[in-house]
Amino acid sequence: MSTATHTPTEPAASRRSGPASPSLTQSIGLVAEREVKMRLRSKTFLISTGILLLVILAGIVVGGFLAKNTATETTKIAVVGSAGSGLTEGSAGKFDVSGVPDRAAAEALVKAGDVKAAIVPSDTNATGFELIFATEADPALVTSLSVQPEVTILDPGSDGSAGFLLYIVSLGFGLVFFVSATTFGASIAQSVVEEKQTRVVEILMSAIPVRALLAGKVLGNSILAFAQIIAIAALSVIGLTVTGQTELLAGIGLPVVWFVVFFVLGFILLAALFAAAGSLVSRQEDIGSTTTPITMLIMIPYFAVIFFNDNPLVMTIMSYVPFSAAVGMPVRLFVGSAQWWEPLLSLIILAATAAFVIWIGSRIYENSLLKMGGRVKISEALKG
Template identity: 45%
Template sequence: MSRATFASATWLVAEREMNVLVRTKGFWIGFLVTVLGLFAIAVLPSVFGGDKPVVAAVGSEAVKVLSGKDVEVREVPDLASAERLVRADEVEAAIVPDTTGESAIGVRVVALDESPSDVVGQLVAAPPVDLLDPSAVSPGVRTLVILVFALFFLLFGMGGAAIAQSTVTEKQTRIVEILVSTVPIRALLAGKILGHVLLTMGQVVVLALAAPIALRLGGQSELLAVVAPALGWFVPFLCLGFVLLAAMWAVAGALVSRQEDLGSTMGLAMLLVMGPYFGVQFFSDNQTVMTVLSYVPFSAAVAMPVRMFTGDARVWEALLSMGILAVTVVVIVLGASRVYTGSLLRTGGKVGLAEAWSRAE
């Protein structure tokens, strides 16, 4: 049987990897859950958290105090009527005249069994605030968007474990010996990475297109103008980062001969996924740490898009980070190719990195 050219062999393996993966229920269930989760994050806050508290008001002074507040006001004639509405749970609280002289604003709050913080908080007098550099999004939304970016990086990064599992399965069943008789070993690695990268790119593009729809459905169209540029950076960064991680996952699978031993070689790849995830989560408010993370190749895929979203990085910084990441991808893939070649046909136990490197052709 003649050996295929490197390019045709790579594409042949890539097609095989994609066909095998898209035929599994787990792939579609996982992707569907991810899409539904995206819509849930965008839509549910407006469904469950968008109602204004209903407050009863007794007298003109109470109505005046509530003027301009983010509450729904129901005027009632007297204190007894207000208390009935509170006890019937028709209003969250009632604002009534203060007859004791204790209140600085001339009214008191009547509630059932606990202080209504969302109402009381709006009654506290505060001076006007002039912001020199106002943020386009609230701190809560900022935290949520960073969480989504980090979570997608985690999901797709850990998804690369499928490469390790398919590699060790082929070794354990001896299928790899048939494959390498028709395709070069390096083409086998390139095809696996290419197949999974194309699937990942497809999923990321779908999510990037779905995000604006989800934001509009959630009534957060103003956030779209801020998130859209960050998504434009997130897609290429994530795809490059996935290539980097895919090479690590492939090596993890090639170094062992049984599924039971795979856990002993997956540690580094898992660390390179979990580390950036937690790093961005814990240090998103620390500009110094985030700047460092945005130039470290394994964390740049998520840290730099986050900095572009928060407005802490300029375009030239993103381009520089992407260049460093691209160069690192080439170096790591070449190194992984050598280790993969030296370990793929070795059976009988775990192969050390030094041994795999020295045995490579």
């Protein structure tokens, strides 16, 4: 007598071979985590970050010594009517205030060098005050007012202590932007080329979508870049506080916040360009031919802010150009030459440009990633 043996039917899910594919969000997170770990294991990244922090710290210490040398000096200013009420209570003992009858008399004293600046009433500015300088604005005096006034320069173009301070601040913004953008941008491009050259990208594309691979690379390097910027900002705040440069800290606080905001969008824009540039070639030796134009876009704001930080026209143009807005606008905010609405308008322009560049860059990246051999033409990459 035979007995029938019944084998239990396995659920459909248990008969599926292999693990389930990760979702788009999980794929982006995995790629981003891989990028972060790779950068943190890189000695070049750690050394360059350390050098950058040391340079920033050295600049703060030098500024502290200069501030102590001039701390005991009182600044002569002329005031028309009740315009002097704009001075904060804590700054009263730092200025030798002289009352004058009208704006013309105040400008005459400023031009003659008898006073450092003049505070006059203003009907065109919402604060009701206007600050007049002879050749250059003094950021310390600008920040000593309870509200941000309109700043007028009678005869732009000479050097001095305020000019040196402006140069140091401009150099700081330019250096941080240049080093961070080039370091992490180049890392993205090299990573893309390495994956193409070793054919790892083919394995990755079989497991995750191409857009997740691009987004993960941008996200991972962006996290590190933002962490570096935050570390620099924290070091600056601590250094300025310890060295007693509280006035400079108050004046540079708002520009630093805007710098971080602009850098976030600006770096994402550049990261998409570097990823696209890396996908156009298949060898590390050829990467310079595609990334050099992007590097030039980063170098132009760096050198422009060094040589033209005291040129109002150049700085105004820089503050609206997407590739230089992260440097130009904070410098203008530091000297008080930008109106309250200008950073918002510049940020909108940068965001719109970043969205367009990311769309173009992702298209080039997706269409060039599997093309091996010689350099892929941009026209071919756009056509797919």
